[in-house]
Amino acid sequence: MFISPMLLATSDTAFSDQQYIFEPKIDGHRLIFSQQNGTIRLYTRHNNDCTRQYPELLLPFDDDIILDGEVACYDPKTGLVDFESIMTRFMAKKSEKIQQLTGTLPVTFVIFDVLHYKGQDLQQLPLMQRKELLAGLTLPSDRFGIIPFIEGAGEALFKQMQDLGLEGMTGKKKDSKYYNRRHSAWKKVINWSYADVFITGYRKAEFGWLVSLPNERGNLRPVGIIEHGASPTHKKAFYGVVAPLKTDEDREFVYVEPRIKARVKMRNWTKAGNLRIPVFTEFIV
Structure with missing residues (x-):
């Protein structure tokens, strides 16, 4: 089951605000993970099915669930996200190539939201309640992770992103519901x-x-x-x-x-x- 993802508005400058949480921006591509009746499907933000491309993510959670996050490749030498590698994985179509790349360029699904769980639609819950549910999940393997966040201190986090040469950060209002469109309750700040x-x-x-x-x-x-x-x-x-x-x-x-x-x-x-x-x-x- 595909859910249109909530997209981010743009903030030209970093900001701090106690009404927001702030997360590192992962330089991969958006992924909706859907497990319904035990069947797992993976979708891009544009509703393109990419289940075949990422066999290492086809591992079940304890119950039906829909998750929102970013799929990324990490450079084993630097530990940093490598956007070109995830594009190599995404563009692979032949089964033999996909299996080869699963070994040489494994992906990680970095989760930042839970939209459905155990048959319940969670999109109208405030973000911090969804985050609490997300933190309590048992992840099926080390190919899955949950994005860290801090409260309020956006400018300090953005300075860290600049120092590390990372893509930037996101700021999300703590009480925001999940809107299936671009909305100003979620903002991105790019480290240009x-x-x-x-x-x-x-x-x-x-x-x-x-x-x-x-x-x-x-x-x-x-x-x-x-x-x-x-x-x-x-x-x-x-x-x-x-x-x-x-x-x-x-x-x-x-x-x-x-x-x-x-x-x-x-x-x-x-x-x-x-x-x-x-x-x-x-x-x-």
Whole structure:
């Protein structure tokens, strides 16, 4: 049984508030764990069935239950969450590959909410009551964990997330019910990284700016594409000056001289040295 997950609003800054609890933000993907009549199904936030991808999570609880959390891979060397590894697990489709990755890239289901238990719908209970029920569960294996939280001290937790280079944190009102949509009772604060990049092209159809950075030899190399953050004013300014800088084009892109520089914020760098989800913030003169 799938339940539409409660999604987080965005807070631009970290905050402290005794009406909230604060949790580390896990850099994996959202997972709804559903055990009904002894049958376990796993779903993404978009109601895509991903039961096959994670066989190590197909272990029963003591009764029917629906849980909300994040499925993640941890780097055995650093102990930190590795987003690219969980995407490798999620994209695996063939049974042989899935079995192989279960051994080399095992996942952990980090649980932060319980929505149904023993036939009862818990979504209208205040969050702290649901947390109390969650804390009393017996987990079926060490592939399952419960997210820790602190009360009130959001700014101190966010400082720890910054120091560790982690994705950020969430703040949740203690008395919040579980809404099956985005709601301001739950907020995320992202620990953004920043980079200054050269715009070296643009997409012909939907919006997208190609961006590059110098490599160790001083030559520009592509590092991603900006698809978010630019306002209509920014776009108008860019397209008003870019025409004389055109150098080439193909079916999808127009390529330009690297004269326009921009600052972007991003989740982090990928292992290949690319920007992960870059968001435009401003032009640099």
